[in-house]
Amino acid sequence: MTDLPPHVITNPRLGSWVAVAGGVDGGMVEVRVGKAELGQGIATALAQLAADALALPLDRIRMVAPHTALGPDQGLTAGSLSVLQTGPTLAHVGGVVRALAGPTSPVAEYVARIAGLDPTLDLTTVEPLAPVAAAAVGRSEPRLDLPDKVLGRPRFLADLRPEGLLHGRVLRPPSVGAVLRSVPDGWTLRDGSSLASSGTGKPGVTLVRDGSFVGVVGEREADVDRALEQLRGDSDWDERDLLPDPDDLPGWLRSGTHEEVPVLDEEGAPGPGSDVVEASYSRPFLAHASIAPSAGLATWTDDGVHVRSHSQGIHGLRDAIAAALDLDPGTVVVEHVENAGCYGHNAADDAAFDAVLLARAVPGRPVLLRWTRPDELTWGPLAPAMTATLRARLEGGRIAGWSHDVWSQGHSARPGYSGHPGLIAGADLATPVPLPPSTDPPLAAGGGTTRNALPAYDVGPRRVVGHRKTDSPLRTSAMRALGAHLNVFAIESFMDDLAHTTGADPVAFRLDHLADPRARHVVAEAARIAGWGEELPEDTGRGLGYARYKDRGAHCAIVADVEVTDDVVVRRLVVVADVGRVVNPDGARSQLEGGATQATSWTVKERMAFDRRRLLGTDWEAYPVLRFSETPEVTVHLVDSDAPSTGAGEAAQGPTSAAIANAVHHALGVRVRDLPLDPAAIVRAIDALGG
Amino acid sequence: MTGFEVNGAHVEVGGDPDTPLLTVLRDDLGLVGTRFGCGQGLCGACHVSLDGAVVPSCRTPVWQAEGRSVTTVEGLSADxxxxxxxxxxxxxxxxxxxxxxxxxxxxxxxxxxxxxxxxxxxxxxxxxxxxxxxxxxxxxxxxxxxxxxxxxxx
CATH class of the missing domain: 1.10.150.120 ([2Fe-2S]-binding domain)
Structure with missing residues (x-):
């Protein structure tokens, strides 16, 4: 037997992956994967891989949404791993199907034979046929999901309208750690076990309360919305000032209690000292800021609970719901339904659990729960604030020692991640299910705080250490690229600083320290395509950033042209990426464009504001993101490669941020090390020069 | 009742006339193509055309549509x-x-x-x-x- 892909070993049943629907003659082959469409186009890319694996035309493949009871468990849809993990898996499944149901032509007869295969067949017991030549892979196939979305058809979770639907809302506390003191008069308190008419005078609106968890359920969405606002106005909370000083996040991150995350400690790496160059960098807390508020749909019956969620990990969510409510996991079914892009662990799982808690109060009726916009921005997990101090020793114009210390909260609080359900409402229940501190993915999976903290360059002896802060009142979790955003921003800003210290050109200085030919190629290509060294208009600077995501993923180099006047305007980004063998070139380009554009927003605009009690970024004015007229031109160039495919969605974020900072330095001669890189930060940097 | 035209067809809806047009479109008329993004009129996901002017339907009470013509995303490909x-x-x-x-x-x-x-x-x-x-x-x-x-x- 050839080497079995891990996801075949854990999901060996043929019927978990492949079925035939729609009759034997016109049958469509349904492929059910455990990776979810998050707006990144993965369903289309995986359909292409499935078509080639099964040697079928793409239009015979129908991708079916992930489902805990019917489909495979592939863990999370995260970390740019979907193609990497699913490609070999589908190749095995397809190779087995061809071995048992071939020949593959004529197609109708082949599909009929697939329909006749035993769904309980163990995929690990059959030697797969060798792969056939790629037909669908490598082509820019249009996205399968976009027609519904562009034409305005039902597609998203909140578009579902099952028979008997009730709408639900939850009243989140006004601030972190707030405890509900009293609920308004006139509401009939429910213990969450039965439905009764409420005392609001609005027929059909019911209060659900369990400890500090309060929600409303009702027949009509408009009534439920009004009831929520009434409840918000009437409810009384004990609040405390638990939040850190927003003006000294780096100092706060470095204080308190930490878990050390050692990555590398080589003899001779530099500590603090007069012979080393040293600089510190930071980013604030950020919001995932999905355009859709999170939602969940749940139905509670005597047999169990059925949940529809846009979670990135439906199996982990199933287990977390079961653990939080002491249910048999076998009675909880979660299926994936699309929602807007999440960009990491947002409130999707929390909303699913909210829906379950409300549905429990109205057995037999489906409850569609939707968060509010302020809650989505401020109660979803935040992306952690981070700070890093880098040191380097220079000898003869070269780097001869390097150290990197990075402080952050953990980058994952996903359900089940550290053995806890991790669902926000759990903390508010009368019998609380506490939220554990965020942790980090293991280093073998790319780490979190220390992701991409290891420089790609030849820098002599190295010391790289993460310091994960464990005593924060704020809940943080994964946002695209995790710690790689700040770490690459820091490393690539520092490389420019070191180049200037030695009088070298930043591109030449990088190439001097870079051995990997694929790395050298993307850096040199980005510089060439962008016209590195050319004269630029007044007030405009040009900067480059490079990284290989997670040290073994995509190589990506980006050149930014930035105009700095009263504002910081990113005019153009040139992106050169080597993502290995490309499954869908336009899809990969789209992910890189989007990653670079979103990172531009993080870099020049975004910061979750708060005072000592409340998060203040409650709407799109208080948490501004990049708008159309502020968006740079982005050109993406993919390197031809036969190397194994990697993800593309998280390769651009770190390099973009550094390229922008380096361009600002090029334009003004000032170095901004604390994000966001907005006009106020530039004024501070200029003042610091004069002071 | 509030009467208005949606994508060329006349409709009459009951309920509170202060109900957002978006809620009426999605829940009463089944036109879920117009999305709820913020409820604050700040993101544009719920934009519809009201007599040719683009408005956030989440902040437009349905009474404002009385006697007027609404076009949603579905109406742009109605044929x-x-x-x-x-x-x-x-x-x-x-x-x-x-x-x-x-x-x-x-x-x-x-x-x-x-x-x-x-x-x-x-x-x-x-x-x-x-x-x-x-x-x-x-x-x-x-x-x-x-x-x-x-x-x-x-």
């Missing part, structure tokens, strides 16, 4: 033919998650009705009330520009 803006967005794969795209289609279609020769800067400015978080902005602007050459219904 089965996608609007040129929709076709150009699909041709150029100018969306990622697609949650913002209904409101953008409505806004862009209204722009091209009023200014058929809008240039890239004007298109971007017109879409500044529509947020996109995935970073598909430039593709969307290019698609709207491409739609200029495409006669409606052609």
């Amino acid at each position: 089965g033919t996608p609007h040129p803006v929709q076709r150009a967005i699909l041709d150029r794969q100018a969306a990622q998650c697609g949650f913002c795209i209904s409101g953008i289609v409505v806004r862009a279609a209204a722009l091209l009705d009023a200014e058929p020769d809008a240039d890239a800067a004007r298109v971007a400015e017109a879409l500044d009330g529509n947020l996109c978080r995935c970073g598909a902005h430039r593709r969307i602007v290019d698609a709207v520009l491409a739609a200029r050459q495409d006669p409606v219904g052609g």
